[in-house]
Amino acid sequence: MQILLSLMSGVALLIWGTHVTRHGMLEVLGPRLRLVLAAGTASPLRGFLAGLGVTALIQSSSATALMTSAFVSGGLVSLPAALPIVLGADVGTSAMARLLAVDIAWLSPLLLLVGIALRLSGKASVRGQVGEVVVGLGLITLALQLIRLYTAPLLHADIVRAVFTALGSDALLAMVVGALVTLLAYSSVAAVLLTATLAMAGVIAPATALPLVLGANLGSGLIACLANAGGAPAARRVSLANLMFRIIGVLACLPLLDAVPPLLARLGSQAGTMAIDFHMAFNLALAATLIWFVNPVAALCMRWLPDARHDAEPRGARYLSQGDLQHPSVALGNAAREVVRIGDVIEEMISGMKLSVVGNDRVINARCRALDDRIDDLYSSVKMYLTDVDASRLDHDDTARWDEIMLVNINLEYAGDIVERILADLDQRKLSRNYRFSDEGSAEVLELCDMLVANLRTRLSLFVANDREAAGLLRECASDFQARAERFIARHIARVAQRRAASVETSGLHLDVLRELSQMNALLCVAPAGVPGVLRGTVGEGRPILAAGG
Numbered sequence: 001m002q003i004l005l006s007l008m009s010g011v012a013l014l015i016w017g018t019h020v021t022r023h024g025m026l027e028v029l030g031p032r033l034r035l036v037l038a039a040g041t042a043s044p045l046r047g048f049l050a051g052l053g054v055t056a057l058i059q060s061s062s063a064t065a066l067m068t069s070a071f072v073s074g075g076l077v078s079l080p081a082a083l084p085i086v087l088g089a090d091v092g093t094s095a096m097a098r099l100l101a102v103d104i105a106w107l108s109p110l111l112l113l114v115g116i117a118l119r120l121s122g123k124a125s126v127r128g129q130v131g132e133v134v135v136g137l138g139l140i141t142l143a144l145q146l147i148r149l150y151t152a153p154l155l156h157a158d159i160v161r162a163v164f165t166a167l168g169s170d171a172l173l174a175m176v177v178g179a180l181v182t183l184l185a186y187s188s189v190a191a192v193l194l195t196a197t198l199a200m201a202g203v204i205a206p207a208t209a210l211p212l213v214l215g216a217n218l219g220s221g222l223i224a225c226l227a228n229a230g231g232a233p234a235a236r237r238v239s240l241a242n243l244m245f246r247i248i249g250v251l252a253c254l255p256l257l258d259a260v261p262p263l264l265a266r267l268g269s270q271a272g273t274m275a276i277d278f279h280m281a282f283n284l285a286l287a288a289t290l291i292w293f294v295n296p297v298a299a300l301c302m303r304w305l306p307d308a309r310h311d312a313e314p315r316g317a318r319y320l321s322q323g324d325l326q327h328p329s330v331a332l333g334n335a336a337r338e339v340v341r342i343g344d345v346i347e348e349m350i351s352g353m354k355l356s357v358v359g360n361d362r363v364i365n366a367r368c369r370a371l372d373d374r375i376d377d378l379y380s381s382v383k384m385y386l387t388d389v390d391a392s393r394l395d396h397d398d399t400a401r402w403d404e405i406m407l408v409n410i411n412l413e414y415a416g417d418i419v420e421r422i423l424a425d426l427d428q429r430k431l432s433r434n435y436r437f438s439d440e441g442s443a444e445v446l447e448l449c450d451m452l453v454a455n456l457r458t459r460l461s462l463f464v465a466n467d468r469e470a471a472g473l474l475r476e477c478a479s480d481f482q483a484r485a486e487r488f489i490a491r492h493i494a495r496v497a498q499r500r501a502a503s504v505e506t507s508g509l510h511l512d513v514l515r516e517l518s519q520m521n522a523l524l525c526v527a528p529a530g531v532p533g534v535l536r537g538t539v540g541e542g543r544p545i546l547a548a549g550g
Contacts, residue, residue: 006150017137018189022063024133027501048091051088051090051092070434167211181194188216210274213282240304240305249282346412346416349419366427379410386409411526414523429506430509438502441510452481492511
């Protein structure tokens, strides 16, 4: 039991080392890696080389596929132009596995000492991020040594030999095990290195190792599909094509598995390194063959995953009955119902804005920006409907209600303009360049968006309840939001001072978004005028001063 636990700790350390290395490399080179991938879409060869290079650095073909999916989803590149990047990514991950499989026991302590020193000398600096990469490489080499050390006693265990003998006689079962290990480790590199280490130790024969490697390749394709499961169809097509490549390769190799070990042995491959060599040969052969068929594969993926069709929702007003204009209380109720609909559309736009903050889907962004046209239509309909209400029939309370409906109508329309402006900024300054906010910055913007939705709902609830004594609650909502926004601005400036790459890259946009959200919240939290009728004389003269929050 002690040996088994020690072996599992080595496997866990291997998985953790690959994750640490990938995270550190993305922190150091994140924006540059995206630029390399974007440049690689100019030709199939450049795409293949870009995918190979980026994946060799970050040790994850799934991460490269996800970044490529963002380009396709954002409309920056066509699907056929993106698929060579995916093929290159699979070769890159096999090249990295081949490099890490070299037995360099002396290097592990050196990498750990240097990496930890760099990391502790500046956690938030580029030096500290490079240190994280070096520590991750040190953990990987250390884990491989531990696995080799603890697998030696297993050679004498009858149950272990029986298990791996069963796997060797059932290629499909071995493939399933390899795919499951890859999914659990979230890394095909870790799964292939584990397989190669067991083969080097003599625990498994090539007849077992090769199906495990095929399973690891299938698992790699499944990881990207699962990660993109909730994305737009355009993004999911890249993952589907990647999985199709894996499946085609596996189906082609399965009948030839018995002939592969002798062939690799004649080419100089030893039993201990045969799994790594097969992994490299498999991905090279797959890329060299399928790179000529990216157009048919792309067409098939587009047929299986078409763009979602959205039924056009009625844009006009629903409740503004002209026959009710002679009955002010009924007409005001109709107008209030339409104003609430404007609030619902704004909430939908804010949800889309949140997706643009955390992702780079330009299709969703454009769809949400188009919602502002519905807001404009409803706003104009409500405004004209209210001006048609017979003023001679309005008593004191009705006049005050008329003012509040018009005020909320104007402010919500302006709030919709602000959301549309934020979405346009995100599209031009973030999505089109495939930038990203820092993790902390994204979380802060999302928190403000959630507060904004909560305040919008509070305002509409008070509006529907016709509660004119709620000015204190609205002021409290505005004050809490502003205090939170100012605290987040200070945190962002601190990250910029630390030269956090993502924060520096998006600083101007980040501050603009926070300012716009604050202005929008101030509009939502404006209380009704204290004197009934103050708005009636300003309807035809543009937005009143009160609607701007001042």
